[in-house]
Amino acid sequence: MKTPIYGLMAEFDNPTALASAARRAREQGYRKLEAYSPFPIEEVNEALGQHQNRLPLLVLIGGIVGGITGYLLQYYVAVVHYPLNIGGRPVHSWPSFVIVTFEMTILFAALTTVLGLLGLCGLPMPYHPVFNVPRFALASRNRFFLCIEAADPLFDRFQTADFLTGLEPREVSEVAH
Amino acid sequence: MSDERRNPVIAPGHTFATVTDKISAIVLTRKTPTHWLIPFAVASTLLMVFLWAVTYLFVRGVGIYGVKIPVGWGWDITNFVWWIGIGHAGTLISAILLLLHQTWRNSINRFAEAMTLFAVACAGMYPVLHLGRPWLFYWLFPYPNTMGIQPQFRSPLVWDVFAVSTYATVSLLFWYVGLIPDLATLRDRAKNHAARIIYGILAMGWRGAASHWQKYETASLLLAGIATPLVISVHTVVSFDFTVGIVPGWHSTIFPPYFVAGAIYSGFAMVLVLAIPLRAMYGLADMITPRHLDNCAKVMLATALIVAYSYVFEAFIAWYSGNPFEMYAIWNRMTGPYWPQYWLLIFCNLIFPQVLWLRKIRTSAFWLFIVSIDVLVGMWLERYVIIVVSLHRDFLPAAWGMYSGSIWDKATFLGTIGLFFFLFFLFIRSLPVISIFEVRTLLPEADVTEGVEK
Numbered sequence: 001m002k003t004p005i006y007g008l009m010a011e012f013d014n015p016t017a018l019a020s021a022a023r024r025a026r027e028q029g030y031r032k033l034e035a036y037s038p039f040p041i042e043e044v045n046e047a048l049g050q051h052q053n054r055l056p057l058l059v060l061i062g063g064i065v066g067g068i069t070g071y072l073l074q075y076y077v078a079v080v081h082y083p084l085n086i087g088g089r090p091v092h093s094w095p096s097f098v099i100v101t102f103e104m105t106i107l108f109a110a111l112t113t114v115l116g117l118l119g120l121c122g123l124p125m126p127y128h129p130v131f132n133v134p135r136f137a138l139a140s141r142n143r144f145f146l147c148i149e150a151a152d153p154l155f156d157r158f159q160t161a162d163f164l165t166g167l168e169p170r171e172v173s174e175v176a177h
Numbered sequence: 178m179s180d181e182r183r184n185p186v187i188a189p190g191h192t193f194a195t196v197t198d199k200i201s202a203i204v205l206t207r208k209t210p211t212h213w214l215i216p217f218a219v220a221s222t223l224l225m226v227f228l229w230a231v232t233y234l235f236v237r238g239v240g241i242y243g244v245k246i247p248v249g250w251g252w253d254i255t256n257f258v259w260w261i262g263i264g265h266a267g268t269l270i271s272a273i274l275l276l277l278h279q280t281w282r283n284s285i286n287r288f289a290e291a292m293t294l295f296a297v298a299c300a301g302m303y304p305v306l307h308l309g310r311p312w313l314f315y316w317l318f319p320y321p322n323t324m325g326i327q328p329q330f331r332s333p334l335v336w337d338v339f340a341v342s343t344y345a346t347v348s349l350l351f352w353y354v355g356l357i358p359d360l361a362t363l364r365d366r367a368k369n370h371a372a373r374i375i376y377g378i379l380a381m382g383w384r385g386a387a388s389h390w391q392k393y394e395t396a397s398l399l400l401a402g403i404a405t406p407l408v409i410s411v412h413t414v415v416s417f418d419f420t421v422g423i424v425p426g427w428h429s430t431i432f433p434p435y436f437v438a439g440a441i442y443s444g445f446a447m448v449l450v451l452a453i454p455l456r457a458m459y460g461l462a463d464m465i466t467p468r469h470l471d472n473c474a475k476v477m478l479a480t481a482l483i484v485a486y487s488y489v490f491e492a493f494i495a496w497y498s499g500n501p502f503e504m505y506a507i508w509n510r511m512t513g514p515y516w517p518q519y520w521l522l523i524f525c526n527l528i529f530p531q532v533l534w535l536r537k538i539r540t541s542a543f544w545l546f547i548v549s550i551d552v553l554v555g556m557w558l559e560r561y562v563i564i565v566v567s568l569h570r571d572f573l574p575a576a577w578g579m580y581s582g583s584i585w586d587k588a589t590f591l592g593t594i595g596l597f598f599f600l601f602f603l604f605i606r607s608l609p610v611i612s613i614f615e616v617r618t619l620l621p622e623a624d625v626t627e628g629v630e631k
Contacts, residue, residue, distance in 0.1 A: 016626045022387075038193060038362075039617040040390035043625040050388050055395045059403075074330045077319050082327040096331040099414060103339040106407045110347040110400060114354055117396040121389045124381035131384070137365040139385050140358070142193035 003150035006129035006177050007032075008160050009136070010146045010169035015041045018144035021167045022047035025148060028163060032152035036130065036145040058116040059109050066108020070101040132176045147175060186281045187619050188463030196464070196620070200613045201366050203459055204606065212458045217602040223595020230588035231306065239309045243583040247576055248568045252586035253307040255560040256593065258415055259443065260300035261341065262436075262556065264348070265408055266444020267293025271351060272404035275397065281472060283615035284464045287359075288455065288604070289448050290352040295600040296447070297345045299593040304337070306589065333417040340414040347407055351400050357383050358393075358614040412440045419563065425506035426567030431494070435487035442480035442526075443556035445473050446549035451601065453546045455610065464611055467540045474539040477552065481530045484559075488527065502572055514579065515566045518558050525555025 012018045015037065022035050022044050035044045045051075074097040078084075083091045118124070130136050130147060139145050146169075148160050157174075164172045187196075234241060244251045267289040274282040305314045317338045319327050328335045360380035367373045383389070416432035449470065456465040495507040510519045529551050538544045570577045604610070617623055 014622060015624070019625045035387040036385045037387065037390065038197070038385060039358075039614045039623065040394050041387070041623075041625065044387045045391045048387055050391050053392060053395050055392055056399065059399050063403075073319060077327040078330050082325070084329065093331055099336040099410070099417075100330060100339045102410060103336075103343045103407075106403055106410075107343045107346060110350050110403050113396050113399045113403065114350045117354065117392055118381070120392050121386075123383065123389075126382060128382060128384060136384075140362040140365045141197045 003155075003177075005150055005157070006132075006175040007147050007149040007151075007155070008157070008164055009130065009133055009148075009173050009175050010164040010167060011135060011138075011171045011173075012144040012146065012169050015044070015144060017168075018146060019043040019047050021146050021164075021169070024167060025146065025163075029154050030148050030152050030160075032149040032155070034147050034149070036136070036139045036147065038140055038142060038144075055113070055116050055120060059112050062112025062116075063105045063109035067101050067105035069108065070104025071097055073104070074100055129175050129177050133173050135171065135173070143170075186284065186466065186468060187616065188466060191463065191620060192622065193617050193620065196616050197362060197366075197613055200464075200609045200611050200616070201363055204363060204609060205367055205369075205372070207369075209606065210458075213602060213606060216598065220595050220598035220602055223591055224599045225595075226588050227592020227596055230585055230592050233585065234306060234589070235311065239307060241583060241585040242307065243581055243586055244307075245578070245580075247571065247578045248565055248580035250307075250564050250568065251580055252561075252582040252590060253303045254418075255557065255564050256590050257300050257303035258436075258560045258564075259557045260296045260303070260593065260597075261344075261415060262412060262440030262443045262560075263447045263553075264293040264296035264300065264344075264444065265412060265437070265440035266448050267291070267296075268344075268348060268351075268404050268408040269441055269444065270448070271355070272401040272408065275401045276405060280619055281469060283619055284611050285448065285452060285469055285473075286615070287352075287355065287608075287612040288451060288601075288610045290348065290355065291601065291604045291608075291610075292444075292447060292451060293348050294345070294352055295597050295604075297341065297348060298600070299597050301341055301345060302593065303589075304334075333414065333421045336414045337418055340411045344407060344411045347400075347404055351404055354393075354396060354400060355612060355615075356608065357381065358385065359609045359612060361385065362613055363609065409437055412436045419567075424567050424571050425500075425502040426510070426563065429491065429494070431487055431490060435484065435491075438480045438483035438487065439556055439559060442477060442484055443553055445477045445480070446552035446556070449473050449477075449545050449549040450553065453542045453549075455605070457542070459610075461611065464616060470542060470545055471536075471539045474533050474545055474548075477530065477548070478533040481526065481533070481552075485527045488523070505570070506567060509570055510562060510566050513566065513570065515562065515569075519562050519566070522555050522558035522562055525551050526559060529555075 010021065012021060018035055018037060019041065022033070025033055026047060026049060033048065035041075035048060037044065075092065078093070078097070079091045085091070130139075130145075133145075135143070136145060146164070146167075148155060148164065150157075154160075161172055242251060242253060244253070267286075270282050270289040271286040271293075274286075305311050308314060316326075317328055317335065328338075357380060360376050361383040364373055364376040364380045367376055413433040413436065416436035419427040420429055420432045422428065452465050452469070452473070456462045492507050495503040498504070510516075530548055532538045532544070533548060538548070565580050569580055
């Protein structure tokens with residue numbers, strides 16, 4: 001369903017105002033809303049009820065896959081594909097495989113962290129409606145924004161605007177698609 | 178807390194707007210300052226020396242270096258260990274101090290990570306250049322090939338390939354993830370159309386959404402947790418290059434912690450060598466404060482003492498082992514033909530840095546710069562003494578020999594210094610040298626003042 005606008009955005013001066021605005025919007029029953037700030041603010045995440053995060057699990061899986069890959073790679077090379085008989089010593093000399101296994105664990109875990117972060121955030125994203133608000137450029141400098149999206153069931157272009165104005169922002173603006 | 182008030186991490190009076198504008202202005206100004214152009218020109222000249230030395234190496238072969246049996250590793254591997262050690266401070270600052278909640282790191286982590294990246298780039302070149310046939314370096318990686326051969330995974334040299342390449346990759350990822358919010362700031366603040374597009378592509382559409390910040394914070398902590406054991410492992414693996422061999426002076430279990438401490442020691446020295454001119458040139462003394470210099474100096478002093486302990490114990494264990502070859506190796510370092518290098522290293526790394534016990538020295542930018550240069554020289558000599566002096570006289574006197582670096586060794590070393598500063602000055606001009614969003618979190622106005630829960 002295509003809404004006429006993407007949502008309504010209120011601009012605040014400081015993190016405290018943003019956190020309390022986010023909390024009041026949640027209490028009002030809005031669920032499709034997002035806050036934008038120039039640095040991470042834990043209280044805003046709490047106010048918006050954002051707790052879920054699957055990244056650590058992904059990284060754990062990535063690390064385990066990396067470790068297994070590293071070990072199997074060395075096993076295959078040293079035992080199956082290119083065994084070197086050095087004074088009759090065992091070809092499956094696992095203690096000397098520990099380091100590369102460790103490094104591959106780290107490498108895969110780090111790659112999973114970064115790709116997982118980008119994937120979970122939906123980045124890279126070449127276009128997003130919030131950038132249509134000219135003052136949104138300050139979200140990466142010193143201003144704090146709360147956006148209630150039109151996709152929210154409670155959203156009403158005028159009532160929601162009134163609600164946001166009641167939060168005493170610097171400005172409320174409509175976000176075009 | 179009194180220390181906090183006397184020496185704040187950020188000078189009072191800054192707001193979100195002023196820190197953003199001040200740091201981004203260094204990059205977004207149209208005018209390139211003279212204090213940038215002159216060092217950049219010097220670095221570029223040295224880079225030409227590097228290209229000249231490497232081209233000659235490719236044409237003539239590794240024989241142009243001073244290495245000859247019994248000394249098969251000389252300046253090349255000394256420089257490799259020196260550079261990679263310097264890199265370690267960047268990861269320590271960005272990863273370990275993040276996990277330890279040392280918020281003062283927020284204004285020095287960005288350029289320290291850049292330093293890591295460029296130092297690893299310089300380091301990585303040496304083992305490749307000294308291969309003899311550098312263009313075949315990819316034989317070190319296991320890949321299906323028509324020759325039917327594979328690397329030997331029981332060799333520390335192959336471990337090194339994996340450790341250093343993983344370290345370079347993870348450092349780059351960590352650095353880039355840290356840059357994303359600041360790239361978005363530059364995208365939003367750039368007036369130049371081309372700059373907006375370039376920073377916009379690099380920022381990947383970052384918009385500072387709360388849900389993104391939450392994942393971002395998790396990712397930073399995860400990367401820090403991953404990088405911490407990695408940085409310890411890298412210099413440990415580098416030390417295995419020596420300890421796994423049976424050469425007297427190399428075959429020692431003390432090497433891994435000794436090498437890691439030495440790496441952090443020289444790395445913090447390089448951080449200070451970069452930070453002190455940087456804060457003077459760009460007027461950043463309100464963000465890189467005397468407190469930062471003091472803290473870096475304390476880390477240097479602590480690692481100096483670990484290194485000192487290692488030197489003493491290296492000599493003690495050699496004597497206590499009763500092994501005549503081990504005893505001779507240490508005795509030869511102290512009194513053999515390379516005695517000036519050994520005693521100079523003791524002076525540079527052990528004796529002179531003891532001035533750091535004085536608070537006056539630790540807060541004086543001038544004296545810290547002198548001590549840092551001294552430590553960088555000392556740590557280079559340490560690697561030279563470990564590598565060359567151990568190799569030149571091993572078991573059989575008939576196989577002894579002498580070594581000195583050729584002009585090409587020296588040109589290549591000077592050249593990598595040029596490459597390092599060339600990259601570093603490009604970084605200063607094109608990316609924020611201080612992490613803008615992390616400095617914002619240090620400001621008093623970043624705190625949420627009233628309880629959100631009420």
